[in-house]
Amino acid sequence: MQIKKVGVVGCGLMGHGIVQVAAAQGGFDVVAFEADQGALDKGIARVEKSLAKLAQKSVEKGKMDADKAEAWAAGARARITPSTDKADLADCDLVVEAIVENLDVKKSLFAELGATCKPETILASNTSSFPIAEMGEASGRPERMVGLHFFNPVQLMKLVEVVRTDKTDEDVFAAARGFGESCGKVPVGCKDTPGFVVNRLLVPYMVQALEMLDRGDASKEDIDAAMQFGCGHPMGPITLTDYVGLDTTLFILEGWCERYPNEPAFAVPGILRRHVEAGKLGRKSGEGFFKWDGDKRS
Numbered sequence: 001m002q003i004k005k006v007g008v009v010g011c012g013l014m015g016h017g018i019v020q021v022a023a024a025q026g027g028f029d030v031v032a033f034e035a036d037q038g039a040l041d042k043g044i045a046r047v048e049k050s051l052a053k054l055a056q057k058s059v060e061k062g063k064m065d066a067d068k069a070e071a072w073a074a075g076a077r078a079r080i081t082p083s084t085d086k087a088d089l090a091d092c093d094l095v096v097e098a099i100v101e102n103l104d105v106k107k108s109l110f111a112e113l114g115a116t117c118k119p120e121t122i123l124a125s126n127t128s129s130f131p132i133a134e135m136g137e138a139s140g141r142p143e144r145m146v147g148l149h150f151f152n153p154v155q156l157m158k159l160v161e162v163v164r165t166d167k168t169d170e171d172v173f174a175a176a177r178g179f180g181e182s183c184g185k186v187p188v189g190c191k192d193t194p195g196f197v198v199n200r201l202l203v204p205y206m207v208q209a210l211e212m213l214d215r216g217d218a219s220k221e222d223i224d225a226a227m228q229f230g231c232g233h234p235m236g237p238i239t240l241t242d243y244v245g246l247d248t249t250l251f252i253l254e255g256w257c258e259r260y261p262n263e264p265a266f267a268v269p270g271i272l273r274r275h276v277e278a279g280k281l282g283r284k285s286g287e288g289f290f291k292w293d294g295d296k297r298s
């Protein structure tokens with residue numbers, strides 16, 4: 001099964017990055033789809049800015065001369081077809097969904113894609129927290145459904161989790177893995193289990209750190225320093241929660257608690273809920289567990 005043409009639905013924070021790595025690193029023809037023209041223009045502008053930045057860096061590092069770098073960026077841009085017409089996705093070999101994290105909205109999109117795309121098209125979701133199998137059922141072609149979970153920022157983060165359900169065909173899974181590799185990523189395979197590998201380990205770890213903070217076992221600064229200097233993490237768990245967003249973390253945990261009430265690792269720390277209720281959402285709102293001025297923490 002050869003993937004040549006890729007559709008990306010949603011051109012926001014994650015989607016624009018997926019469009020870019022598929023076109024620039026992967027060399028695929030890419031249909032970048034958005035629901036409306038304004039969002040599409042914004043997404044494409046982000047891709048163009050990022051391509052220009054990468055091209056400039058390559059020149060600065062002496063990897064390419066200016067003409068070659070410009071041609072590289074122009075080549076990637078030329079492989080991208082912006083679209084607001086779902087019919088343009090019909091002949092894609094793979095369609096990756098990166099829209100809002102709402103299961104009902106995603107399911108209705110996959111039902112439409114299942115009805116619109118050619119029978120061989122592989123469908124993929126970039127969801128962080130929903131079961132891939134439910135979207136596969138909604139599409140009417142569960143054997144051609146996978147998860148392709150990229151990390152933010154897509155252009156820089158090396159990992160992609162490739163998720164297979166009980167119904168995913170072996171060759172579909174292999175093709176999705178191959179796609180990840182072509183985009184310059186390290187693909188890891190995983191079953192359709194909550195949080196896949198990374199978030200299943202990371203989110204309960206953040207929960208434990210917040211519970212420690214709530215009990216007063218240690219200060220937020222000391223919890224963070226412990227994991228930075230004791231375990232070599234680039235940032236501690238409290239700062240990490242501020243980066244991810246307290247509302248996003250709460251949303252993931254509430255969903256898991258509802259779906260998997262017997263999993264003891266899934267719990268909502270009281271301190272997290274109290275902060276979100278107070279409007280402290282993390283770096284993006286200027287205050288979470290720490291105060292933020294851009295990237296500066298106090």
Ligand SMILES: NC(=O)c1ccc[n+]([C@@H]2O[C@H](COP(=O)([O-])OP(=O)(O)OC[C@H]3O[C@@H](n4cnc5c(N)ncnc54)[C@H](O)[C@@H]3O)[C@@H](O)[C@H]2O)c1
Binds near residue numbers: 129
């Ligand atoms: N933000 C992250 O760090 C991150 C990391 C991994 C995975 N994800 C997942 O990726 C997905 C997208 O997240 P994001 O952070 O890029 O969100 P975002 O809000 O930045 O982008 C979503 C985009 O989808 C568009 N959209 C919404 N509904 C649509 C529809 N029906 N058809 C076409 N376009 C539509 C919006 O206009 C928007 O541009 C979510 O499922 C999220 O859980 C996010």
